[in-house]
Each structure stands twice: as structure tokens, then as C-alpha cells.
Amino acid sequence: MSARGSIVGKVYLVGAGPGAPDLLTLRAARLLEAADIVFHDALVHPDILALAGRARQIDVGKRYGKVSTEQRFINRALIEAARTHSLVVRLKGGDPMLFGRAQEELDALKAAGIECEVVPGVTAALAAAATLKVSLTRRGIARTVVFLTPRVGKGESASEWLAPALAADSVVLYMAAGAATSIAASLIGAGKPGATPVALVESATLPEERRLFTTLEALQSAKLPPATGPVVVCVGEVFRESSFKEIDHANLMREVSSARL
Amino acid sequence: MSARGSIVGKVYLVGAGPGAPDLLTLRAARLLEAADIVFHDALVHPDILALAGRARQIDVGKRYGKVSTEQRFINRALIEAARTHSLVVRLKGGDPMLFGRAQEELDALKAAGIECEVVPGVTAALAAAATLKVSLTRRGIARTVVFLTPRVGKGESASEWLAPALAADSVVLYMAAGAATSIAASLIGAGKPGATPVALVESATLPEERRLFTTLEALQSAKLPPATGPVVVCVGEVFRESSFKEIDHANLMREVSSARL
Numbered sequence: 001m002s003a004r005g006s007i008v009g010k011v012y013l014v015g016a017g018p019g020a021p022d023l024l025t026l027r028a029a030r031l032l033e034a035a036d037i038v039f040h041d042a043l044v045h046p047d048i049l050a051l052a053g054r055a056r057q058i059d060v061g062k063r064y065g066k067v068s069t070e071q072r073f074i075n076r077a078l079i080e081a082a083r084t085h086s087l088v089v090r091l092k093g094g095d096p097m098l099f100g101r102a103q104e105e106l107d108a109l110k111a112a113g114i115e116c117e118v119v120p121g122v123t124a125a126l127a128a129a130a131t132l133k134v135s136l137t138r139r140g141i142a143r144t145v146v147f148l149t150p151r152v153g154k155g156e157s158a159s160e161w162l163a164p165a166l167a168a169d170s171v172v173l174y175m176a177a178g179a180a181t182s183i184a185a186s187l188i189g190a191g192k193p194g195a196t197p198v199a200l201v202e203s204a205t206l207p208e209e210r211r212l213f214t215t216l217e218a219l220q221s222a223k224l225p226p227a228t229g230p231v232v233v234c235v236g237e238v239f240r241e242s243s244f245k246e247i248d249h250a251n252l253m254r255e256v257s258s259a260r261l
Numbered sequence: 262m263s264a265r266g267s268i269v270g271k272v273y274l275v276g277a278g279p280g281a282p283d284l285l286t287l288r289a290a291r292l293l294e295a296a297d298i299v300f301h302d303a304l305v306h307p308d309i310l311a312l313a314g315r316a317r318q319i320d321v322g323k324r325y326g327k328v329s330t331e332q333r334f335i336n337r338a339l340i341e342a343a344r345t346h347s348l349v350v351r352l353k354g355g356d357p358m359l360f361g362r363a364q365e366e367l368d369a370l371k372a373a374g375i376e377c378e379v380v381p382g383v384t385a386a387l388a389a390a391a392t393l394k395v396s397l398t399r400r401g402i403a404r405t406v407v408f409l410t411p412r413v414g415k416g417e418s419a420s421e422w423l424a425p426a427l428a429a430d431s432v433v434l435y436m437a438a439g440a441a442t443s444i445a446a447s448l449i450g451a452g453k454p455g456a457t458p459v460a461l462v463e464s465a466t467l468p469e470e471r472r473l474f475t476t477l478e479a480l481q482s483a484k485l486p487p488a489t490g491p492v493v494v495c496v497g498e499v500f501r502e503s504s505f506k507e508i509d510h511a512n513l514m515r516e517v518s519s520a521r522l
Contacts, residue, residue, distance in 0.1 A: 144425040
């Protein structure tokens with residue numbers, strides 16, 4: 001395959017799921033157990049990494065822009081690992097194909113002639129819906145669901161995400177830690193009613209999970225302390241249901257200000 | 262809790278994942294092993310049901326409108342089961358909170374005072390992305406992803422799904438078996454360029470899986486035989502990448518007509 005003649009390995013891009021170790025798939029667990037080397041994101045649960053008992057483990061995590069390993073370095077490291085190890089796992093939080101920058105790794109591996117396979121995982125939005133007990137779709141209320149990130153990359157417009165967010169019935173915003181109030185302001189500014197229900201979920205499925213129900217209007221002016229875990233912001237009529245109705249709103253907003261969200 | 266005084270059970274709404282038995286989560290596998298009774302959809306893999314060795318198994322599947330168990334019957338059966346069994350599993354294809362009509366079951370159980378928990382699963386769109394090796398998001402190309410169904414319910418407009426489908430970068434249509442050509446025609450009619458890449462995936466992650474790459478223009482006039490498994494239709498620039506470039510288009514369209522899609 002290569003002038004160096006030693007390519008034997010295969011790389012698996014594996015979804016680690018939303019947080020709780022038992023929300024890993026059976027296939028992911030088996031691959032970790034068999035792995036020779038694992039490159040993982042910063043937020044993967046220690047119990048998941050413990051499955052990869054025989055593997056060398058390398059943290060290439062990007063976390064709130066703090067400990068950031070350059071993508072080009074990761075691509076090169078995966079290619080090198082496949083030349084010296086049989087079973088290479090690249091373990092990503094949630095699902096690899098949603099906000100995981102997987103395409104850059106897949107393209108680099110393909111260009112280097114290295115075999116690659118993707119193992120899907122449970123994504124954060126579905127974990128949030130499960131913990132909230134709110135279906136993202138609902139007959140007569142929500143037929144379309146959009147996943148997006150308000151984070152802005154190079155050459156991208158900050159407001160690009162608004163059109164799909166306004167058009168869809170249920171909206172889940174990823175990597176929204178710290179952006180919740182500005183998301184609410186942007187949506188209201190674009191014409192979304194202030195009374196639209198919102199649910200914020202931090203560290204979904206983990207013991208430290210926090211859930212908050214509010215509205216765009218209230219969220220817009222809320223003072224939220226910095227998050228310590230990943231946050232998804234869920235917006236739409238479906239989030240008005242169940243738990244929301246039972247919660248005293250004044251109490252709730254006191255809870256918002258004292259929460260870590 | 263109830264005049265009948267015998268509520269002891271808890272109901273778990275569990276995602277069975279996209280098809281392959283090892284794409285089940287560890288939590289789902291453990292719950293099935295411990296379950297007393299399992300109500301499952303029609304398309305759940307036999308190896309997944311085999312995990313529930315000690316449980317009574319009841320098929321309440323809805324499948325292409327053929328064998329359809331009424332939702333009200335399912336709701337009543339779950340409530341009755343929780344009054345006579347400790348661990349009740351309601352097993353749904355993919356993830357329960359996306360196109361699974363889970364809210365109707367959650368609301369019925371809550372109204373009956375029955376404890377309930379949701380276990381998320383790998384949804385079909387992410388399984389399709391994994392098998393296609395195409396990330397649904399990609400820097401500079403796709404920041405927003407919409408999931409929707411073109412199926413029309415009572416009192417819903419047939420074209421409601423078009424606005425979010427046009428606004429988002431990547432679109433995955435669920436329950437699209439038989440609707441692929443009309444989806445393409447609707448999108449072109451609404452102004453989406455005919456050259457927009459499309460990938461169709463039938464029975465994702467199963468041995469009988471079929472993948473087809475095409476464009477809206479070609480799909481619009483394609484004669485597709487009826488599908489035998491669930492189909493997702495993926496539309497967007499990201500699907501132009503990788504495998505698409507390598508495939509001879511004329512050959513491909515011959516394959517389309519002979520395929521089961």
C-alpha cells in the first residue's frame with residue numbers, strides 16, 4: 001500500500017455516546033477492549049477508557065478552547081498509529097458524524113490509503129430529550145428537528161444558523177455553553193416569540209446533570225454562571241410539555257441564577 | 262398510587278438502535294436481559310429480542326401501515342403490564358424521541374401514575390452517515406442538520422417540511438421508503454438545485470444494506486422498485502464527497518433501477 005510497506009492497521013472512528021458509560025454501544029465496547037491504541041476527546045468518561053485496558057491511551061481533546069490539539073496533528077498521529085498498530089480507535093464524544101470534525105480525519109486517512117470504519121453513537125440531543133422525557137417530534141406539534149451549533153468558524157457568518165432554527169419545529173443547539181443568553185436574544189431578534197419554551201441540559205446522563213426549563217424571553221436576560229460540562233439548548237413548543245407545566249416559574253428562575261449553567 | 266393498589270412496575274422506553282444488534286447500548290442490553298415483558302416494534306433484530314430471554318415478548322409493530330397496532334391499544338397495554346410486572350420494556354427502532362411517537366406513551370403512563378424512563382439509542386440518520394463515511398456537519402460546508410419525515414399526518418400540510426429542508430445544510434428524511442422521487446421533485450420545485458447530491462440508504466448497518474449516490478435531478482425521474490427495509494434519504498453538499506466522486510454515474514443509475522430501493 002505504501003513505500004514504507006508496513007500499513008497493517010485499521011482505524012475506527014467511534015462514538016462514545018453522551019456521557020454515561022453504559023450509553024456506549026456494544027460494538028464500541030468490544031472495539032475498545034480489543035484496541036491497541038486509543039485517541040480520545042477530553043470529556044470521555046474514565047469508565048469508558050477503562051474498557052481499553054490493553055491500549056495505549058492518548059488524550060487529544062478539545063475542551064472549551066483550552067487544551068486544544070491541532071486537527072492536523074491528530075490526522076498525522078492517526079496515520080502513524082495505523083502504520084504500527086493493528087486496531088486504532090479514535091473515540092469521540094457523542095456521535096462522530098455530528099459536530100465531530102470527523103470528515104477531516106476520514107479524508108486524511110483515505111488519502112494515506114488507510115482502512116477506516118465509523119461506529120455511530122448516541123448524540124447529546126437525544127440524551128437530552130431522554131432525560132427531559134420530551135420527544136423531539138410530536139404529532140401536530142413538531143415534525144422537523146434541527147441540530148446546529150451557534151459557534152462561528154473562519155469565514156462563517158454568525159447569523160447563518162438562524163434561518164434553519166426559525167424554520168424547524170424543534171431546535172437543539174450543541175456546544176452552547178456560555179451562549180444561551182445570546183442565542184435567546186438572536187432568536188427573539190429574528191422574530192421567534194419570547195414565550196417559546198426552552199430547556200437547557202448540562203452534562204446530560206451524568207450524575208452532575210442539570211436541567212432547566214425556561215422561555216426565550218426569560219433566558220435572554222438571565223444571568224447564568226459559567227457551565228462546567230457540555231450544554232445543549234433545546235428550543236420549541238414540545239418543551240412546554242410535562243415537567244414545564246408543573247414548575248413554578250418564579251422558583252425556576254431563582255434556580256437558574258444559582259445553577260452552574 | 263391507584264385504587265387498584267397494585268402498581269409496582271416501571272416502564273423503560275428503550276431505543277433499539279438502527280438495525281445491527283451490536284449497535285444497541287450497554288444499558289439497553291442489560292434492561293432487556295432483566296425485563297419481565299417486552300413490547301417491541303416490528304423491525305427489531307431477532308438477536309436483540311433474544312437478549313430478553315426471560316421476558317414475554319409482544320410485537321406491537323407498525324410496519325409500512327400493514328400490521329398496525331393502534332397507539333391507544335399500546336398505551337393501555339403498557340399501563341396494564343406495569344401493574345403486573347416489575348420491569349417493562351417498550352423497545353423502539355432507532356431512538357425513541359425521534360419519530361417514535363414516544364410522547365403519547367409517556368403522557369399515558371404519567372397520567373396513570375406509572376414511573377417511566379427513556380433510554381436513548383443510535384438513530385438511523387447517524388447510522389447512515391457512518392455507513393456512508395460522510396459527516397453530516399463539515400467546516401465551511403454544513404453547520405446545520407435537519408431530520409424530518411415527509412409523511413403527512415391528519416391536519417398537516419404536505420409541504421410543511423420544505424422550509425426547514427431548504428434552510429438547513431444537511432437534510433435527512435426518515436420513513437422515506439417509496440417517497441424518494443416525490444421528495445426530489447418537491448425540493449427541486451421549491452428551488453433546491455437539481456445538482457444537489459443525494460444518498461439513499463436502505464436497511465442501514467444490516468447485511469442487506471443498500472447505498473446509492475445520486476442527485477435530486479436524477480432521482481426525480483428514477484424508477485425505484487419498492488423498498489423492503491427502512492430507507493433514509495440524505496440531501497446536501499456533504500454527500501458529494503468521497504464515494505460519490507468515484508462512482509460512474511451511468512452505471513449507478515442502472516444499479517438504481519435494479520436495486521430494491
